[in-house]
Amino acid sequence: MNNKTVLITGASSGIGLEFAKLFAKDHYHLVLNARNEAKLQEIADELTAKHGIQATVVAKDLSMPESAEELTAELMAKNIEIDVLVNNAGFAAYGPFDETSWKEEKDMLQVNIMALTTLTKQLLPGMIKRNSGKILNVASTAAFQPGPLMAVYYATKAYVLSFSEAISYELRNTNVTVTALCPGATSTNFEKRASLEQSRLFQSGAMDADQVALTGYKALMNDKRISVPGFKNKALAQLVRFLPRKAILNIVHYVQDKK
Template sequence: MSKTALVTGASSGIGVEFARQLAARGDDLVLVARSVDKLEKLAAELRSSYGVRAEVIGQDLTAPDAASRVAEEVAARGMTVDLLVNNAGFGTAGRFAEIPAERDRDQLMVNVVSLVGLTHAFIPGMVARGEGAVVNVGSTAGFQPTPYFATYSGSKVFVLNFSLALWSELRGKGVKVLALCPGPVQTGFFDVVGTDKAMIGVQEKTPEAVVRTALRALDRDRGYVIPGLGNSVSSRFMSKLPRRLVALVGRKVTRGVLADPVAAPVAAR
């Protein structure tokens, strides 16, 4: 019997690759994002290539009721979510005082509030069935304070700790939880920022490699994974240093977003 995976942010980057690799495994898909046209194109590709069911839900995850709307739509289509991939997210970059407050609010709604809301919506059913899985996409930024990405890195700290707490709570209940914490990924993130001078991590990975690593780690119930040996070593090392020191050193690394005249104050992942 086929499983069903729900992937948010499925219109580009890591989300597209999760959809493709899960479809290749034989999973049916629920694709969620704002860009319905892109989702429909991807859904048609997955149906044609893999013979899976691929449903599209257009939803802006900055909306306060986004999670409940998605859950209601899934139920209306008679589907049960076996794997939830909370991939949707974006980052703001620049001086915190100069970033529009509403933009940071939207960032937290997507990166944190909708992630928790969707997890609340689908984990109870997984626990009742005694099987299921959740993948929450974080970042190596979640291992350290990151000046000029203050809200973004703060949101990714939440994703990491939230995921590991659930991983511990749900052990023995048949439900796996994974925090996927990539460094730089070839998704166009830094093209939108306008500079790669603030790249958080030492190895830029492809979406294909990141998703392969994530699915292997999920199968092994690892709790969290950092794709790339260099990124893993760097993140683990930084997390052991005094946090004030890391914050001060981090400012020297990330201030490139201020020095580059074409750097944008906001960026999408």
């Protein structure tokens, strides 16, 4: 039996839920985080019964500034060491920047950047001390270019990718690895929350959450620094390196706009 423990944020649905299934199948003990405690407990009970692992639920709203540190404090109080951290929680807001909700965007910055960075800051020293650990940060293909109509979201994912690459390099002489997963459009609750169902981006086709999670899981286990699921997404991530910035802005605006 595997006696390692993984912390997964945003674990109640979508890619986070699929990650929980994959880790449980490989007999990792789980710490599941999201806002919906009842849903998390249902998932924990199901995966515990199916795979004989231990699952701990820590319901925290990571848009609250103190929540990430409260989460790690609770783990310490329960003597739970985290061997793998999956920073999956995140969301987006859609619309011209002058029209979008500042409250929603502040929450987005808190979840997509601050909570991710805080959890990494809190849990990485223990991994380094044990000379063993893995971190997977869920970025996006949005990280590779600016995003008109989702300006703040794209910027947060650019941060996640840059941050992940930098600390991955810093840790190159240890047995701790960092992987940035950069999915494109994925069928989850994400597009509904951001009102993106009718955008050309999602109308052109989206990957399933289980496919994205499996790609990320394999990349994490193989110590890859960056993983982009899907041939189309890989091609687009490379293409932006060769196009003029103005052309990129025009293209991104077009695919994000609603028909």
